[in-house]
Amino acid sequence: MLANYGYSDGSGNYFITIDTDMCNGCGDCVEACPARVFEVVDENPHDPMNEEPVAIVVADKKKKLKYECGPCKPASDRPPLPCMEACKAGAISHSW
Amino acid sequence: MAEEQKREFWRWLESNWVNPDINWRNAQYVTVGIDVGSVSSQAVVMADGQIFAYGNMRTGSDSPNSATNALKFALEKADLPEDKINYLIGTGYGRVNVPMADRTVTEIACHARGANFIYGPEVRTVLDVGGQDIKVIRCDAKGKVTNFLMNDKCAAGTGRGMEVFSDLLSVPIGEVGERSFEVDREPPPVSSTCVVYAKSEATGLLRKGWKTNEVLAAYCAAMAERIFSLMERVGVEPEFAITGGMAKNRGVIDRLKKKVGLEPMKTKWDSQIAGAVGAALFGYALCQKGKGRK
Numbered sequence: 001m002l003a004n005y006g007y008s009d010g011s012g013n014y015f016i017t018i019d020t021d022m023c024n025g026c027g028d029c030v031e032a033c034p035a036r037v038f039e040v041v042d043e044n045p046h047d048p049m050n051e052e053p054v055a056i057v058v059a060d061k062k063k064k065l066k067y068e069c070g071p072c073k074p075a076s077d078r079p080p081l082p083c084m085e086a087c088k089a090g091a092i093s094h095s096w
Numbered sequence: 097m098a099e100e101q102k103r104e105f106w107r108w109l110e111s112n113w114v115n116p117d118i119n120w121r122n123a124q125y126v127t128v129g130i131d132v133g134s135v136s137s138q139a140v141v142m143a144d145g146q147i148f149a150y151g152n153m154r155t156g157s158d159s160p161n162s163a164t165n166a167l168k169f170a171l172e173k174a175d176l177p178e179d180k181i182n183y184l185i186g187t188g189y190g191r192v193n194v195p196m197a198d199r200t201v202t203e204i205a206c207h208a209r210g211a212n213f214i215y216g217p218e219v220r221t222v223l224d225v226g227g228q229d230i231k232v233i234r235c236d237a238k239g240k241v242t243n244f245l246m247n248d249k250c251a252a253g254t255g256r257g258m259e260v261f262s263d264l265l266s267v268p269i270g271e272v273g274e275r276s277f278e279v280d281r282e283p284p285p286v287s288s289t290c291v292v293y294a295k296s297e298a299t300g301l302l303r304k305g306w307k308t309n310e311v312l313a314a315y316c317a318a319m320a321e322r323i324f325s326l327m328e329r330v331g332v333e334p335e336f337a338i339t340g341g342m343a344k345n346r347g348v349i350d351r352l353k354k355k356v357g358l359e360p361m362k363t364k365w366d367s368q369i370a371g372a373v374g375a376a377l378f379g380y381a382l383c384q385k386g387k388g389r390k
Contacts, residue, residue: 007249046204046241063249
């Protein structure tokens with residue numbers, strides 16, 4: 001499942017996509033993110049019949065991703081994002 | 097001073113229904129799904145995975161009460177005591193406030209599962225336009241979510257926006273769709289996506305001499321555009337179904353289907369109950385796994 005967390009408003013699209021088929025729930029992204037955007041839950045909230053741990057975006061941060069992720073996204077010379085680098089499975093992607 | 101009666105044009109009709117062909121006493125499991133949304137609340141009672149009764153009403157200011165009221169409303173015509181329920185699942189925006197729920201499931205999972213039931217297993221893309229959010233969900237033949245997107249930060253293109261317009265223009269919400277087509281020519285869409293700005297833009301258009309129906313058409317077209325831009329992000333795969341109250345508004349849906357290039361599926365069921373149907377079906381699946389109330 002491609003879980004798109006975030007929003008689109010007048011200024012643009014701000015979504016973090018987690019591919020739950022790739023995510024193994026290891027939690028490396030939780031530690032890597034300086035803004036603590038991720039958390040690992042015991043089961044995918046959008047697939048109640050499946051009981052495997054998976055990373056999701058913290059509910060409180062979903063509506064302010066533009067600002068939470070801002071410090072990792074300077075306008076020029078953007079380094080690789082810590083969350084995407086930490087995810088060995090390659091399950092995380094950003095829309096902006 | 098005479099008491100002034102203010103007509104509330106945005107108010108839509110509440111309804112409840114019971115299937116006379118089903119006797120719940122013959123069912124092994126009676127499961128209930130309650131979907132407490134930001135604007136409407138639905139309770140669906142299922143007997144062995146078939147819709148037995150449902151109630152669809154407005155959410156009040158108090159979530160626990162609206163869940164209880166919706167359930168009472170659904171059971172009003174059904175001769176079923178509440179203690180015969182084997183499993184009750186809460187879903188929707190107010191799911192944490194369903195006091196009698198055995199567990200909660202997110203509305204995304206429930207809408208996909210519910211659309212799979214009421215529209216059939218051919219559904220691959222579900223668009224849910226709710227009171228305050230838009231969800232675009234892709235699912236497989238079993239109603240399992242494969243890709244989803246929910247925008248609940250911005251009310252543009254949601255049911256609440258339409259309520260604001262029906263109130264502003266004094267057009268009952270059930271007539272908005274039809275009246276938006278009663279225009280001599282299709283006006284350009286309202287340029288603001290934000291409901292608040294769109295409302296001031298509409299006030300300006302009225303002052304310029306636009307007719308009510310033209311403003312409605314311009315807003316419906318803007319909503320269709322807004323909804324379509326979110327659908328593009330996830331991609332649309334046939335068959336395509338629409339759930340939620342907006343599915344009843346031809347003004348938006350007919351304009352949207354032109355953009356999507358697909359005819360939305362039709363159903364005999366109320367499009368608003370999809371989430372609660374999905375919740376009740378998850379309850380049924382959990383009962384079959386032996387997790388139901390004794």
